[in-house]
Amino acid sequence: MVARNRRTVRDLRRENRSAVLQRLYFDGPLSxxxxxPATGLSSGSVSNVAADLLADGVLEEAGNVDSDGGRPRTLLRVAPGSGHMIGVDVGETRVRVELFDLALTELARSERPLESDGYAVGTVVGHIRDAVAEVLTAAEIAPERLLGVGIGVPGIVEHSAERGAVVHGQTVGWDGVALEELLREGGVLPASVPYFVDNGARTLGQAEMWFGAGRGARSAIVVLFGSGVGACVVTPEAEDGRAVEGGHLTVRVGGRRCRCGALGCLEAYAGAEALLERWREAGGRPPRGADQESALVALVAAAERDPDARALLAETAEYIGAGLSDLIxxxxxxxxxxxxxxGLRxxxxxxxxxxxHAAAYALRYPAERVSVDLGGLGPDAVTVGAAILPLADFFAHGGRRAEPVADGPEPAWRAALEERAPR
Structure with a gap:
């Protein structure tokens, strides 16, 4: 028996709205x-979808352009003020929170440093809650207007129907932390505003693939170097990217002990925390009281005159190249x-x-076909990528907020009517 096509009229409308929205977002304004031609939709479908999106306030007119002998054509674009998102970067030295409009224009930001013992769960949760409230107040945005809050965290993120996002951050001492559940408790956001929690390397990858140096590539790996190391892999089979623990590839058997407890991980040689420790062991002297970022700047500067610092960076480049060769x-x-x-420093x-070194350690065929470059979006890329998570969900729902999942199955009469509706 041939299975029925379960796509409904509602599904088709949502897909058409999504196609128009995304084309205008990335290539607009357009008539x-x-x-x-840009979406593959008929002129009638485009007119209907555009009318719906204009009525919803998601699109706005953006002037006119002359046509070939006819009336001027009206240009359409996504209305920046029709939605707002918050992006959160839970780094290992600070929590950064930024509020964006739909065009990803920053409206407000708040940054909270984390001390050496500041990765306690309660501390991080408190920083996120306070900073979210702060940016909403600064921009005078009501919490109900948010499309969602995206959060990039170190570690593996498990999504549970009962507990929401649960973070397994072994290197920072988080063992099954129900982050979403904790943020909901006494938080400033109503239940209608969703949280999107994912690995920070994946949010970085999302940003680079949408707007940065990865745009246009069918496959890419975005590697995040901070205190630790992570990676996001984008392939035709995983277009939205998936986080991989690239920092825990073994680059030296029986090598230095990593924060994860294993020996010889890439992170134990190329993560900023480990790299600065290796510099101290070699006799280097970071500025007194400097944070990791300032100390790393000092290390790079010292390499210009200090052969030991120069040798340390040369060795680090080889470890990074060897790690990248495995990914290649x-x-x-x-x-x-x-x-x-x-990584940017x-x-x-x-x-x-x-x-x-990556070319030397990798197989020749894939090594000859890969480029290795810096990301194009700067130090805010993780926060931008986190904000893209609710934005991508908004697009997937055709420019409408996700509806709460109803308890229980859909009534049989509703499903039957939708199946019989004309396509």
Whole structure:
């Protein structure tokens, strides 16, 4: 028996709205005439969808353009003020929270430093809650207007129907932390505003693929170098990217002990925390009282005159290249992008040697077909990528907020009517 097509009229409308919205978002403003070929929809479908989105306030008119002998065509674009998102970067040295409009224009930000013992769950949750309230107040945005809050965290994120997002951050001492549940308790946001919690490397990858150096690539690996190391892999089979623990590839058997407890991880040599510790062991002297970012800047500067610091960075470039070669062999990407605050600090000094070592350690065929470059979005990329999570969900729902999941199955009469509706 041939299975019935379960797509309903509602599904088709949502998909058409999503197609128009995304095309206008990335390539707009465009006229209705241009939207037809760009989306593959008929002129009638484009007109209907555009009318719906204009009525909902998601689109707005953006002037006119002359046509070939006819009436001027009205241009459409996504209305920036029709939605707002918050992006949260839970780094290992600070919590950064930014509020954006739909065009990803920053409206407000708040940053809370984390002390050496500040990764206690209660501390991080408190920082997120307070900073979310602060940016909403600063921009005079009501919490109900948010499309959602995206949060990038270190570690593996498990999504549970009962507890929401649960974080397994072994290197920071988080063992099954129900972060979403904790944020809901006494938080400032109503239950209608969703949280989107994911690995920070994946949010970085999302940002680079949408707006940065990964745009246009079918496959890429975005590597986040901060206190630790993470990675996001984007392939045709996983277009939205998936986080992988790239920092825990073994680059030296029986090597230094990593924060995860294993020996010889890439993070134990190339993560900022471990790299600065290796510099101290070699006799280096970071500025007194400097945080990790300032200390890393000092290390790069010291390498210009200190042969020990220079040798340390050269060795680090080889470890990074060896780690990237494993990713090249496993996934054969078109591009590898290096980001994160530490990656952007180290990249200009190390990139030529990282490329050379990656090519030397990888198989020749995939190595000849991959480029290795720095990310294009700067140190805020994780926060921007976190804000993209609710934005992507908004697009997936055709420019409408996700409806709460109803308890129990859909009534049989409703499903039958939708199946019989004309396509």
């Amino acid at each position: 209705r005439f241009e939207l037809g 062999n496993l996934f054969q990407p078109e591009r590898i992008l290096i980001g994160g605050w530490a 180290l990249g200009p000094a190390l990139l030529p040697e990282v490329r050379r």
